[in-house]
Amino acid sequence: MSTAIVYHPDYLKHRQVEQHPECPERLSTTISHFQKTGLIDLVENITPEPAAIQDVERVHSREHINYIRCLSERGRGRFSIIDADTYVCSHTYDVALLAAGGVLAAGEAVWKGEVQNAFALIRPPGHHASYNQATGFCYFDNVSIMVKHLQENHGLKRAVIFDWDAHAPNGTMGTFYDDPSVLNMSIHQDPRSFYPGHGFIEEMGEGAGKGLTINFPVEAGAGNGDFIYFIEEFVIPRVRKFKPQIIVISAGQDSHHEDHISQLHVTDAGYAKMTKMFMELADELCGGKLVLELEGGYNLNTLPVTHQAITEQLMGTDYHGKIQGELHDSTRHLLRDLEDALKSTKIWQDAPEIDESKSVPKKSFKNRGKNSFFS
Ligand SMILES: [Zn+2]
Numbered sequence: 001m002s003t004a005i006v007y008h009p010d011y012l013k014h015r016q017v018e019q020h021p022e023c024p025e026r027l028s029t030t031i032s033h034f035q036k037t038g039l040i041d042l043v044e045n046i047t048p049e050p051a052a053i054q055d056v057e058r059v060h061s062r063e064h065i066n067y068i069r070c071l072s073e074r075g076r077g078r079f080s081i082i083d084a085d086t087y088v089c090s091h092t093y094d095v096a097l098l099a100a101g102g103v104l105a106a107g108e109a110v111w112k113g114e115v116q117n118a119f120a121l122i123r124p125p126g127h128h129a130s131y132n133q134a135t136g137f138c139y140f141d142n143v144s145i146m147v148k149h150l151q152e153n154h155g156l157k158r159a160v161i162f163d164w165d166a167h168a169p170n171g172t173m174g175t176f177y178d179d180p181s182v183l184n185m186s187i188h189q190d191p192r193s194f195y196p197g198h199g200f201i202e203e204m205g206e207g208a209g210k211g212l213t214i215n216f217p218v219e220a221g222a223g224n225g226d227f228i229y230f231i232e233e234f235v236i237p238r239v240r241k242f243k244p245q246i247i248v249i250s251a252g253q254d255s256h257h258e259d260h261i262s263q264l265h266v267t268d269a270g271y272a273k274m275t276k277m278f279m280e281l282a283d284e285l286c287g288g289k290l291v292l293e294l295e296g297g298y299n300l301n302t303l304p305v306t307h308q309a310i311t312e313q314l315m316g317t318d319y320h321g322k323i324q325g326e327l328h329d330s331t332r333h334l335l336r337d338l339e340d341a342l343k344s345t346k347i348w349q350d351a352p353e354i355d356e357s358k359s360v361p362k363k364s365f366k367n368r369g370k371n372s373f374f375s
Contacts, residue, residue: 001116001288003314004044004109006102007031011123014095016087017079021261021298022137027123033304039311044115048122051100051145058148059141059175064132068139069093082134096124096139100146103293107146110289111154111246117279117314119251120293121307127169127250127295128196136167136196143250143293144175147182150246157181160244162235163188164227164274165252165295166262168199168215172250178207183242185214187230189222189255189262201338204345211345214238216338223257223265224273224325231277234335238348239281246289247282249275253297253306261298265325268302268309272319275310290314 012024034040056065071080072093080088099122106118126143128136143161150156161176163169163186176182184205191199198215205213216234218226239247257265266274275292282290292310297303309319342348 001113002044003311004046004106004115004118005034005040005311006046006048006106006118006120006122008047008098008102010091010095010098011102011121013091014124015089015091016137020087022124024123025300026297026303027121029300030121030304030307033308034311037308039308042315043311044109046105046109046118048098048102048105050094050097051104051140055104055145055149056097056100056140058152059131059144060129061132064134065140068096068134086135086137086139092124092139098122099124099126100140100142103142103146103291104149106291106293107150107246107248108154110291111150111156113287116288117282117290118292119307119311119314120291122294125252125295127163127165127172127252128167129171130174138171141171141175143248144172146291146293147248148175151181156245158242158244159183160239160242160247161185161250162247162278163250163252163295164255164266164271165250166255166259166264167195167252167296168217169250169295170196170198173198173203173213173215176209177205177213178209180208180212182209183212183214183239183244185216185235186250187216187218187227189264190217190219194220194262201334201341204341211342211347214338216334218264218334219328219330220263221265222328222331224267224270224323225327226325226331227255227266227270228273228277228323229327229331230335231274234338236277236281240285243285245286246291247278247286249278249290249292250295251292251310252295253303256297256299256302256306258302259297259299261296267324268306269319269321269323270325271306272309272313273323275313276318279314
């Protein structure tokens with residue numbers, strides 16, 4: 001079966017202020033690159049429709065939706081400011097609905113078996129947008145809207161969302177914080193000194209969802225070795241235990257070593273490897289159903305090439321190139337801390353142990369929890 005790319009030219013209409021990293025060129029350079037290399041002719045191309053308000057309302061309040069619509073309508077060509085990172089132009093509302101619709105289209109095509117897997121190349125991104133708040137370049141949480149749509153309309157019972165963006169997905173985490181139907185995992189740069197100030201291991205869900213929100217906040221400088229270690233040692237055994245019917249990746253490429261918005265060092269080989277690992281996991285557990293949807297990624301020179309590596313991997317072509325980057329001791333310690341924290345949750349009490357041969361004695365970070373919302 002095939003791989004789909006979801007894209008709409010109207011994604012280029014939403015603009016932030018001049019020099020803003022979340023710019024239309026993130027997508028236009030990617031699509032041009034796909035055309036130049038011929039990749040665009042080898043995938044299924046899906047042109048999405050805007051999400052219905054009913055779909056967005058499962059994740060955001062009616063007031064929030066109307067707020068974004070009013071700011072867009074009122075602007076008359078001028079920007080409205082939500083915060084220092086997040087602006088609204090006259091097209092923002094429509095394009096944000098189309099972004100949610102793009103992830104919906106990817107999710108539906110994969111869920112119905114029309115394609116094997118899909119990559120939704122959408123903007124604006126969504127994973128920071130919460131019930132009542134647009135922030136961090138995000139207006140509507142596209143991935144949450146898609147998962148809730150599949151749950152409501154297509155009988156989806158258990159989904160895994162994995163976020164490899166450099167930033168913690170505070171919006172998506174909030175949506176499913178007490179929801180046992182979604183195992184929501186993220187690896188990101190330590191939020192003690194990094195946006196959005198959420199994403200600590202202690203933020204592990206509540207109520208019936210306790211233990212199903214997983215945050216893995218790696219230190220600045222982490223890269224391929226740390227990301228792959230976390231997926232191999234922790235994510236794969238737990239996803240196996242959870243038995244999802246679909247796996248969704250919030251794919252933010254701002255953890256790339258040449259993306260200046262973070263201090264993380266994932267390479268194209270690393271993204272391709274992670275993609276492959278999740279493809280194999282999806283093959284094993286859920287008929288290969290895998291959806292990727294775009295979050296961050298801001299280096300216009302490297303982003304198209306990274307997207308090509310990810311897409312070719314989705315099509316079954318392995319990336320040729322060495323995966324460089326060692327595993328840092330701080331990451332091993334962090335995994336021990338995460339394991340310890342999860343022991344207090346019912347859900348993982350009989351979870352598989354991590355491989356002791358790859359572990360080192362437990363040691364806490366000196367400043368652990370210094371700025372944590374939970375300390
Ligand atoms: Zn990000």
